[in-house]
Amino acid sequence: xxxxxxxxxxxxxxxxxxxxxxxxxxxxxxxxxxxxxxxxxxxxxxxxxxxxxxxxxxxxxxxxxxxxxxxxxxxxxxxxxxxxxxxxxxxxxxxxxxxxxxxxxxxxxxxxxxxxxxxxxxxxxxxxxxxxxxxxxxxxxxxxxxxxxxxxxxxxxxxxxxxxxxxxxxxxxxxxxxxxxxxxxxxxxxxxxxxxxxxxxxxxxxxxxxxxxxxxxxxxxxxxxxxxxxxxxxxxxxxxxxxxxxxxxxxxxxxxxxxxxxxxxxxxxxxxxxxxxxxxxxxxxxxxxxxxxxxxxxxxxxxxxxxxxxxxxxxxxxxxxxxxxxxxxxxxxxxxxxxxxxxxxxxxxxxxxxxxxxxxxxxxxxxxxxxxxxxxxxxxxxxxxxxxxxxxxxxxxxxxxxxxxxxxxxxxxxxxxxxxxxxxxxxxxxxxxxxxxxxxxxxxxxxxxxxxxxxxxxxxxxxxxxxxxxxxxxxxxxxxxxxxxxxx
Amino acid sequence: xxxxxxxxxxxxxxxxxxxxxxxxxxxxxxxxxxxxxxxxxxxxxxxxxxxxxxxxxxxxxxxxxxxxxxxxxxxxxxxxxxxxxxxxxxxxxxxxxxxxxxxxxxxxxxxxxxxxxxxxxxxxxxxxxxxxxxxxxxxxx
Numbered sequence: 001x002x003x004x005x006x007x008x009x010x011x012x013x014x015x016x017x018x019x020x021x022x023x024x025x026x027x028x029x030x031x032x033x034x035x036x037x038x039x040x041x042x043x044x045x046x047x048x049x050x051x052x053x054x055x056x057x058x059x060x061x062x063x064x065x066x067x068x069x070x071x072x073x074x075x076x077x078x079x080x081x082x083x084x085x086x087x088x089x090x091x092x093x094x095x096x097x098x099x100x101x102x103x104x105x106x107x108x109x110x111x112x113x114x115x116x117x118x119x120x121x122x123x124x125x126x127x128x129x130x131x132x133x134x135x136x137x138x139x140x141x142x143x144x145x146x147x148x149x150x151x152x153x154x155x156x157x158x159x160x161x162x163x164x165x166x167x168x169x170x171x172x173x174x175x176x177x178x179x180x181x182x183x184x185x186x187x188x189x190x191x192x193x194x195x196x197x198x199x200x201x202x203x204x205x206x207x208x209x210x211x212x213x214x215x216x217x218x219x220x221x222x223x224x225x226x227x228x229x230x231x232x233x234x235x236x237x238x239x240x241x242x243x244x245x246x247x248x249x250x251x252x253x254x255x256x257x258x259x260x261x262x263x264x265x266x267x268x269x270x271x272x273x274x275x276x277x278x279x280x281x282x283x284x285x286x287x288x289x290x291x292x293x294x295x296x297x298x299x300x301x302x303x304x305x306x307x308x309x310x311x312x313x314x315x316x317x318x319x320x321x322x323x324x325x326x327x328x329x330x331x332x333x334x335x336x337x338x339x340x341x342x343x344x345x346x347x348x349x350x351x352x353x354x355x356x357x358x359x360x361x362x363x364x365x366x367x368x369x370x371x372x373x374x375x376x377x378x379x380x381x382x383x384x385x386x387x388x389x390x391x392x393x394x395x396x397x398x399x400x401x402x403x404x405x406x407x408x409x410x411x412x413x414x415x416x417x418x419x420x421x422x423x424x425x426x427x428x429x430x431x432x433x434x435x436x437x438x439x440x441x442x443x444x445x446x447x448x449x450x451x452x453x454x455x456x457x458x459x460x461x462x463x464x465x466x467x468x469x470x471x472x473x474x475x476x477x478x479x480x481x482x483x484x485x486x487x488x
Numbered sequence: 489x490x491x492x493x494x495x496x497x498x499x500x501x502x503x504x505x506x507x508x509x510x511x512x513x514x515x516x517x518x519x520x521x522x523x524x525x526x527x528x529x530x531x532x533x534x535x536x537x538x539x540x541x542x543x544x545x546x547x548x549x550x551x552x553x554x555x556x557x558x559x560x561x562x563x564x565x566x567x568x569x570x571x572x573x574x575x576x577x578x579x580x581x582x583x584x585x586x587x588x589x590x591x592x593x594x595x596x597x598x599x600x601x602x603x604x605x606x607x608x609x610x611x612x613x614x615x616x617x618x619x620x621x622x623x624x625x626x627x628x629x
Contacts, residue, residue, distance in 0.1 A: 099551035102581070106549065109584065110593045 003130055005029045007348070008146035010124045010132065010291070013049020014334040015324030016152035017108060019341030024115045026349040031144060032112060033134055035123035037290075039174040040159070040167055046105030047112075047119070050154050050325070051334040053101055058177035059197055061097045063366045066204020070368070074405035088205040090182035098178060120144070125292040129317050148348055151298070151307060151315070151322040152341065153291065155284035155332070157194075165250030169258050170278040173198060184276025187212060187260060193365045195281035196230065200367040203239040210240040210275075212247060212262060223377050226415075229432050233369040233411040245271075250278055286326045296320065301328045311355050313344050331361055362444035364437035369411055372436030374444040375428030381417045390427065391420045391453075393473035397485040399434055400464045414469050416456075424453035429470065439467040523563050523575040532586055536576045537604040542626045543574040547587055547597040550579065554613045555596045562598065565619050572627050600626040 007023045009016045012034025024030045036053075038044040045053035065088070072086045112119045122134030122142055133143045157172035173194055176183065185208040188195045195211060202209045211234075235241055244265040251259045257274040264271060286306045293300060299308045299316040306328035313321045321344055324330070324337035339356055346352035362374035381390045393416045398409040417428040429443050446456075461468025475483045526532050526545075536543055546562060548555035559577070566575040580587035580595060590599065590606070600608035600622065608626060 099553070102549070102551035106551075106580065106595075109588070113588050114593075 003145040003147050005031045005118070005144065005146040007031075007148045007150065007345070008132060008144055009033070009150045009152055011049070011152035011154060011287075011324070011326075012047045012108070012119070013152060013154050013324060013337070014051045015154075015337030015341040016049065016150065017047075017112070017341075018338040019150050019152065019323060019345050020117045021111065021115045022342045022345035023349055024117045026345070028349050029118075030116075031118040031120065031146070033120045033122055033124040033132070033144070035121060035134070037123070037156075039156075039172065041171050041175045043175045043178045045178070046102065047108045047121075048101075048105050052104045052108070054174045054177055056334055057104065058097050058101060059173075059201075060366060061100070062093065062177070062201040062205075063197065063368075065093050066201035066368060069204050069206065074401075074407065077405045090205070091180060093205070094177075094179060101177075123290060125290055126296045126298075127292075129296045129320060147319065149320045150313075150341070150344065151291065151320065151326060152324045152337070153287040154325040155286050157280065158283045158285045159280055160247070160282050163247050163249060165252070165258075166247075166278075166280065169250045169252055170280050172280050176279055183207065183279070185274075186210070186277040186279060187275045188279040188281050195279075196234065196367050197365060198279060198281065199239050200234055200237070203234070203237055204368055208240075209238075210242060210273075212242040212245050212260075214244065214246040214265070223373070223379070223430070225378070226371055226373070226413075226430055226432060229411040229413055230365065230367050230369065230371050233432075234367060236408055236410070237368050284325065284332065288326065298322075304328060312347065313340055313356070330358065331363070333361065333363060336361055360444065360447050362440050364440060366437070369432055370434065370436035371430070371432045372440035373428065373430040374440055375426070375447050376417055377428060377430070378415065378417050381427050385419065385427075389420050391418045391424070392416070392477040393418065393453075393475065394477055394483050395469055395473055395475060395485050396483055397433070397466065397469040399466050401434070412466070414473065416453075416470065416473050418453045426451050426453060426456065431466075431470065433466045435466070439470070442467075443470060522566050522569075522571055522573075523577065526576050526578045526583060526586070528583070529586060532576070532578070532583075535574075536601060539574060539601070541572070541574050542600065542602045543576055544623070544626065545576045545578060545590075545599040545601060547578050547580050547590070547592045547595055547599070549581055549595050552595045558596045558598070558613045561613075561616060562619055565616065565623060569623060569627070573623055598622075602626065 006028040007020065007030045009020045009032045012032050016032060020030050020032045034047050036044045051057060069086065069088060072082055075082055109119065120134060120142060122136050124132040124134040127133050131143060131145045132149065133141060135141055157174055159170065160166050176198060183202065186202050187210050188199045199209050199211045231241060245262045247260055247262045249261045253259050253274060257276060258278050259272055259274045260278060261270060261272045288300060288305060288307065297317050298320055300306060301308055307315055307322040307326050309315055309322050309327045313323050315322050323340045323344060325332045330336060336358065343354055343356050346354065360375050362372065364370055364372040378392055394414065396413050399412060402409045412433045415430045416426060419425045419427060426447055429440065429447065431439055456471060459471045461471040469485065475481050524535065526536065536545060544562065544566065546559055548559055563575060566573055578586055580592060594611050597611050598609065599606050608622065610622065
């Protein structure tokens with residue numbers, strides 16, 4: 001054709017890379033543009049997107065660092081001679097994590113090369129529906145044309161710019177994982193899962209951490225009960241919470257500490273405290289500003305700024321598609337971006353008609369006590385089917401490993417939402433406990449296959465595990481009976 | 489750069505007597521002149537591809553733990569050979585194009601080159617015996 005490439009992907013993250021590599025498998029000419037605009041604090045990173053560099057990967061590794069700290073404390077009860085208290089050195093952890101991330105950057109580069117995908121480290125913007133121009137860091141301009149273009153530029157953390165000093169003195173998750181020195185006494189602000197996960201591992205490695213939240217935790221997860229259990233556990237774990245508070249200003253003190261002033265909505269008071277680090281986790285904004293979408297007419301949601309797509313990931317402009325965090329109404333998850341990217345490539349070049357199925361996508365919040373879920377929340381199920389038509393089974397359980405270690409299991413909880421009538425199909429499963437992500441993954445398959453409560457009752461549990469508690473669910477919320485599991 | 493190259497040529501002349509009083513310093517400077525960091529593509533062309541002597545190329549990265557073990561180990565053995573073989577070090581993040589061109593996927597990757605051709609290669613850490621054999625094969629063959 002007259003264009004340089006069959007497919008141009010803008011954004012080398014989870015979705016973009018998967019789409020590009022899949023398209024190349026069909027023998028197509030494919031190019032990927034990736035560029036990382038440094039954060040306001042100056043942090044930048046390599047190829048691979050948010051997940052690899054400032055999301056899932058470093059987050060999970062630091063979560064693991066914190067869990068190991070807890071394991072060291074438990075170890076005494078199991079006979080290990082470990083002098084307490086144990087100390088953690090941020091720079092050792094950070095170096096290891098950052099080195100691993102850099103090896104992934106290289107791995108992605110090699111993969112693109114092996115799959116014959118052309119890579120440009122440039123920041124692209126549209127000139128017309130088939131033309132993207134970009135500047136290298138050195139300022140050299142490159143123009144690329146393609147038959148099809150996929151926008152996969154993802155998002156970046158927002159700053160609460162109405163709070164004085166927020167931009168100058170605060171960091172975000174973009175910066176946290178790349179810090180060379182310990183963040184010290186930290187205030188991750190507002191409540192989204194990013195804030196809880198970060199506060200969780202920071203507390204776990206021994207840092208004085210406070211979370212400030214204006215409203216309810218885990219808004220968007222629609223899980224009032226699960227969210228409060230998660231935060232309750234974090235409180236008993238050592239994270240401080242300032243509930244119903246919102247910051248009004250951040251100032252730098254002479255000793256380089258940061259002074260935060262906030263309003264307490266309940267008490268109507270104004271309070272201050274000083275911290276080494278303020279981290280904002282107030283949501284993520286789609287990275288569309290420099291794409292010049294207006295020039296080509298790609299429509300975005302006026303409220304969120306995200307790109308509007310249909311079920312086939314098509315935008316309002318023919319031959320321009322979008323996948324991943326940048327798209328409106330989609331989960332902000334790596335696996336969905338990857339799957340959507342691959343299916344899109346298959347539809348474009350592989351004679352497939354299969355669309356991405358966004359239903360029953362499992363996910364997990366990696367707080368110190370993890371929360372994994374798949375399917376509908378209790379609230380969503382009630383809304384969709386009516387309270388009379390659903391049955392909620394639940395149990396408070398105690399992981400065996402917690403017993404000898406004398407650990408508090410008050411928030412270890414599992415809840416299953418089912419239809420009440422007919423075959424009693426399972427609509428949603430929610431679990432708080434160690435390794436919740438590992439547990440929920442298998443059940444996601446069951447739900448995908450339309451598993452029912454009677455089938456679950458026939459499923460034998462593996463003993464002794466936490467996962468078996470799912471198969472033992474018998475007590476309903478409706479009955480009002482005590483849902484605490486007694487030992488075997 | 490030009491001064492350093494001139495110095496290298498000077499040192500490789502059989503007039504070792506010039507530096508004899510500084511016996512130990514000569515030893516370390518011999519190590520230094522036999523190993524160098526590649527500066528860019530044309531430097532690679534000049535000093536590696538067009539190297540008059542057999543040369544090993546150590547592709548490494550800052551984030552690579554095993555590289556920090558292999559690098560010094562290989563350097564030490566190259567120094568022992570007193571100029572019979574040279575060693576070039578390439579940081580793959582600084583010289584991605586070069587690493588991609590030579591099909592480096594994992595690090596450390598070490599190439600043995602003679603007259604611009606890759607005659608041998610290994611990936612990962614090797615012990616001293618294995619490295620000695622690798623170097624001897626390069627010089628001997």
